[in-house]
Amino acid sequence: MGSQVRGVQLARLLGQWHALPGRRRSPDYAALAGAVRGLLADGRLPLGVRLPAERDLAEALRISRTTVTAAYRELRDSGHLASRRGAGSWTMLPGTHRVASNGLWIPLDDRDMLDLGVAALAAPPELLPAARAAAEDLPRYLGGAGYHPIGLIELREAVAQGYTDRGLPTSPDQIMVTNGTQHALDLVLRLALAPGGGVLVESPSYPNALAALSARRARITTYGLAADESGWDADLLLGTLRQVRPRVGYLIPDFQNPTGHLMPAELRERLVSTAHAVGTDLVIDESFVDLPLDGTVLPPPTASFDRHSRVVSIGGMSKPFWGGLRIGWIRASAPQVQRLAAARVGVDMASPVLDQLVAVHLLAAAPAIATARRAQLAAQRDALLGALAARLPEWRVTVPRGGVTLWAELDGPISSALARAAEEVGVRLAPGPRFGLDGTLERFLRLPFTLPAADLVEAVGRIAAVRYDLDRAGLPRWREPSVIA
Numbered sequence: 001m002g003s004q005v006r007g008v009q010l011a012r013l014l015g016q017w018h019a020l021p022g023r024r025r026s027p028d029y030a031a032l033a034g035a036v037r038g039l040l041a042d043g044r045l046p047l048g049v050r051l052p053a054e055r056d057l058a059e060a061l062r063i064s065r066t067t068v069t070a071a072y073r074e075l076r077d078s079g080h081l082a083s084r085r086g087a088g089s090w091t092m093l094p095g096t097h098r099v100a101s102n103g104l105w106i107p108l109d110d111r112d113m114l115d116l117g118v119a120a121l122a123a124p125p126e127l128l129p130a131a132r133a134a135a136e137d138l139p140r141y142l143g144g145a146g147y148h149p150i151g152l153i154e155l156r157e158a159v160a161q162g163y164t165d166r167g168l169p170t171s172p173d174q175i176m177v178t179n180g181t182q183h184a185l186d187l188v189l190r191l192a193l194a195p196g197g198g199v200l201v202e203s204p205s206y207p208n209a210l211a212a213l214s215a216r217r218a219r220i221t222t223y224g225l226a227a228d229e230s231g232w233d234a235d236l237l238l239g240t241l242r243q244v245r246p247r248v249g250y251l252i253p254d255f256q257n258p259t260g261h262l263m264p265a266e267l268r269e270r271l272v273s274t275a276h277a278v279g280t281d282l283v284i285d286e287s288f289v290d291l292p293l294d295g296t297v298l299p300p301p302t303a304s305f306d307r308h309s310r311v312v313s314i315g316g317m318s319k320p321f322w323g324g325l326r327i328g329w330i331r332a333s334a335p336q337v338q339r340l341a342a343a344r345v346g347v348d349m350a351s352p353v354l355d356q357l358v359a360v361h362l363l364a365a366a367p368a369i370a371t372a373r374r375a376q377l378a379a380q381r382d383a384l385l386g387a388l389a390a391r392l393p394e395w396r397v398t399v400p401r402g403g404v405t406l407w408a409e410l411d412g413p414i415s416s417a418l419a420r421a422a423e424e425v426g427v428r429l430a431p432g433p434r435f436g437l438d439g440t441l442e443r444f445l446r447l448p449f450t451l452p453a454a455d456l457v458e459a460v461g462r463i464a465a466v467r468y469d470l471d472r473a474g475l476p477r478w479r480e481p482s483v484i485a
């Protein structure tokens with residue numbers, strides 16, 4: 001989206017803005033203003049964007065212009081819109097907001113907020129000793145300039161060993177260290193995708209990956225992933241690849257964010273051979289690969305089926321260890337790594353030496369840390385599932401066998417409305433449409449199980465209260481059927 005959003009685009013983002021099931025209907029202008037605020041709060045509508053002219057939005061929404069005028073007035077009054085006569089209206093936020101860890105804007109007084117918008121764990125206890133040990137190692141590097149565009153050799157060795165241990169022989173020249181997996185994706189896209197190039201992604205998918213693709217002005221085609229355990233429909237996925245022949249495919253086969261699905265080995269193999277046949281490069285995001293639960297056995301890495309350097313794997317420290325480290329990596333062919341390093345100097349030169357040394361120490365302790373993380377995540381997931389079954393039994397969930405999130409199918413297209421209501425009772429949610437591109441997925445909600453079990457149970461209680469309050473606030477009366485003539 002550029003600096004101006006057209007009426008039809010905003011209408012698409014707004015989706016079902018006035019259809020809150022069971023809720024006593026507020027005036028249309030207030031519902032419209034509330035829905036625009038919701039889009040701003042969850043990042044689907046950026047700040048500083050010029051909103052459509054009132055007439056344009058009224059036409060796109062098929063409502064009266066006075067409703068739009070009143071909604072814009074309310075947004076101006078609440079500090080969400082700045083208007084200049086004759087020039088237009090721009091989105092903004094009231095001064096009492098700040099940027100949250102996930103990059104979204106939130107109110108300042110949120111100390112008691114239970115944040116289910118971020119799917120990441122707090123740091124493990126091993127982090128501090130690893131940081132101390134890294135500081136001891138630092139003098140070895142202080143005699144040099146400190147720029148290592150592809151990363152410290154000891155970290156690249158440790159990461160390469162991790163792939164080799166998973167059955168994918170890898171040498172350190174095939175690894176480039178980055179500032180997190182998100183940075184890895186951005187760098188790979190810079191190299192693999194010209195502006196306007198075609199990309200295939202799953203829907204739902206990871207919102208910040210969608211943001212990276214939009215920033216490259218990618219032409220995005222989505223492929224629908226099932227919410228239930230059936231996951232990827234092989235014929236549909238491969239058929240879409242053959243038909244669209246995108247330049248790049250971005251997929252998360254290992255405990256997909258947000259669904260938690262795990263792609264079976266056979267489909268991985270077919271995916272790689274089809275991608276090669278149609279000239280598509282695959283970017284495989286392995287953010288959650290270290291977090292299988294319930295003893296789930298991992299299929300071979302997707303890149304292990306690659307014979308033609310079609311697959312670039314990206315991953316990092318954030319999910320098994322800590323997001324605050326900002327250490328990720330790319331696994332590609334050695335010549336690709338050299339090209340990525342050349343591209344990187346125009347971005348950030350290199351990753352911090354000290355953080356890489358911390359990563360080396362954590363990876364040395366990885367088996368013990370990962371075991372504890374898995375036990376913690378399984379217990380938290382089960383607490384979340386138990387609370388959902390008790391308080392929101394109409395919601396359908398598939399038990400994820402790994403990763404940190406579950407993807408709940410709600411009892412109506414209420415995800416954005418629920419997120420707005422939950423915010424008022426101190427629970428931050430990432431509504432379903434954040435994980436897609438076109439304002440759909442309103443029937444779904446991603447729920448991470450990264451908070452302590454007691455917080456998850458409390459959060460579900462609050463969500464259930466607002467869900468049922470919505471109903472109690474104004475039970476819809478049955479209307480007499482009207483005659484259509």
Ligand SMILES: Cc1ncc(COP(=O)(O)O)c(C=O)c1O
Nearest residue numbers: 180181182206257287316318328
């Ligand atoms: C699928 C996926 N890719 C990338 C990232 C970003 O990870 P990092 O913190 O390593 O940049 C995340 C974080 O949630 C993720 O879920």
